[in-house]
Amino acid sequence: MTDARVPVTFTVNGEPARLTVEPRTTLADALREELDLTGTHLGCEHGVCGACTVLVDGAAVRSCLLFAVQLEGADVTTIEGLSPADGSLNPVQEAFRNCHGLQCGFCTPGFVVSLTALLAENPAPTDDDLRQGLAGNLCRCTGYQGIVAAARQAAGTGVGQ
Amino acid sequence: MKAAEFRYAAPTTEAEAVALLGEHADDVSVLAGGQSLVPLLALRLATPALVVDINRVAGLDGIERANGHVRVGALVRHSALTRAGSAADAVPLLALAAPLIGHFQIRNRGTVCGSLTHADAAAEWPLVAVTLDAEIELRSAAGARSVPARDFFEGPFTTARQPDELAVAVRFPAWPDGAGFAVEEFARRSGDFAIAGAACAVEVRGGRVTRCAIGLLGLASIPLRADAAEAAIVGTAVGDLDPEAIGRAATAELEPPTDIHASGRYRRRVGAVVVARAFRTALGRANDD
Numbered sequence: 001m002t003d004a005r006v007p008v009t010f011t012v013n014g015e016p017a018r019l020t021v022e023p024r025t026t027l028a029d030a031l032r033e034e035l036d037l038t039g040t041h042l043g044c045e046h047g048v049c050g051a052c053t054v055l056v057d058g059a060a061v062r063s064c065l066l067f068a069v070q071l072e073g074a075d076v077t078t079i080e081g082l083s084p085a086d087g088s089l090n091p092v093q094e095a096f097r098n099c100h101g102l103q104c105g106f107c108t109p110g111f112v113v114s115l116t117a118l119l120a121e122n123p124a125p126t127d128d129d130l131r132q133g134l135a136g137n138l139c140r141c142t143g144y145q146g147i148v149a150a151a152r153q154a155a156g157t158g159v160g161q
Numbered sequence: 162m163k164a165a166e167f168r169y170a171a172p173t174t175e176a177e178a179v180a181l182l183g184e185h186a187d188d189v190s191v192l193a194g195g196q197s198l199v200p201l202l203a204l205r206l207a208t209p210a211l212v213v214d215i216n217r218v219a220g221l222d223g224i225e226r227a228n229g230h231v232r233v234g235a236l237v238r239h240s241a242l243t244r245a246g247s248a249a250d251a252v253p254l255l256a257l258a259a260p261l262i263g264h265f266q267i268r269n270r271g272t273v274c275g276s277l278t279h280a281d282a283a284a285e286w287p288l289v290a291v292t293l294d295a296e297i298e299l300r301s302a303a304g305a306r307s308v309p310a311r312d313f314f315e316g317p318f319t320t321a322r323q324p325d326e327l328a329v330a331v332r333f334p335a336w337p338d339g340a341g342f343a344v345e346e347f348a349r350r351s352g353d354f355a356i357a358g359a360a361c362a363v364e365v366r367g368g369r370v371t372r373c374a375i376g377l378l379g380l381a382s383i384p385l386r387a388d389a390a391e392a393a394i395v396g397t398a399v400g401d402l403d404p405e406a407i408g409r410a411a412t413a414e415l416e417p418p419t420d421i422h423a424s425g426r427y428r429r430r431v432g433a434v435v436v437a438r439a440f441r442t443a444l445g446r447a448n449d450d
Contacts, residue, residue, distance in 0.1 A: 117266075
């Protein structure tokens with residue numbers, strides 16, 4: 001197939017992004033390779049691990065299961081867009097640090113994005129809500145206890161209210 | 162884990178979409194939520210020449226109540242059915258089944274009609290569609306037709322939908338007020354496809370079951386109904402019903418598939434348990450008035 005690249009315009013972390021991509025380019029690859037937003041991580045690349053979770057129009061989604069060409073006009077928020085510009089940590093990130101919710105850190109951006117979306121929709125989650133909400137992100141280091149503790153702390157601080 | 166090359170089209174009307182499907186029927190995939198299709202593309206289990214993205218087609222995202230049905234359009238996401246307060250409340254099985262699908266990130270994108278046309282034998286919407294005798298509305302450039310759920314699923318990942326047809330909606334019949342519903346499934350990890358599952362709908366009048374539907378998931382290559390067990394239940398006094406015996410009866414004749422997740426024999430035993438649980442819960446929710 002010759003050059004079948006497609007132009008697409010969307011917003012990423014409040015900034016306009018204008019790309020010309022092959023239709024098969026996923027949003028995750030476009031973020032990392034075209035826009036240098038490498039905080040979005042790719043683990044499984046088929047929707048299982050959750051490391052690539054981003055917000056599209058406010059909803060948490062797998063960026064490896066969307067093609068960039070589908071994003072025309074959409075509003076995308078990545079882990080970079082959830083962190084304060086001065087390099088400090090937001091309350092969800094701080095909870096992960098306080099509670100040892102990460103070891104190698106590979107899965108952490110996906111957890112932080114998912115938890116941010118969960119708390120935005122449900123500011124007073126039960127323990128079961130938190131565990132169900134975290135079930136779509138895989139971590140191979142921590143055994144999840146630190147992550148669940150971080151989620152509880154983040155929920156307790158009222159993030160998302 | 163990168164998809165092979167394909168051409169991309171994003172029509173904005175149903176007519177345009179079905180025209181594209183008709184023109185390229187030999188090598189085309191429909192992209193709605195993409196939660197099943199994109200993994201197939203990434204793993205190169207599917208390598209269509211053209212992907213038709215229907216997300217910009219107007220008028221496909223409605224949930225409507227009409228003529229005793231709830232009609233769910235092709236772009237309705239699973240997550241829309243996890244929230245109360247929509248027309249979908251008339252079919253309680255929808256809100257009971259939706260939270261069992263994948264994880265919330267998947268439910269934000271995946272669609273009901275996409276799950277039906279993908280036709281995984283362990284998926285929830287095919288189970289609900291077969292349990293309630295839903296009808297799938299298909300449209301092609303040549304016209305429209307409705308296919309009953311029991312005729313729609315032909316085998317694993319195989320349906321009555323032809324490559325030039327778009328599943329534009331599914332109609333789930335509403336049962337009368339007072340009917341009880343439940344879905345139960347068993348998966349080894351939260352969000353995984355279930356090893357076995359069951360959906361039940363029960364109507365009780367004057368202390369007897371007057372209507373009953375039992376659907377089975379993961380126990381064959383397509384979702385099934387437990388017809389003989391249903392027939393034995395209808396007319397029986399509520400006090401004489403034994404959910405465990407119903408579970409065994411509903412699954413006794415089945416020869417479920419063996420795979421890396423479970424042997425066929427184990428699947429059948431799990432099936433009997435989930436049918437019993439679903440039936441007991443549905444019966445408890447049925448209001449005899």
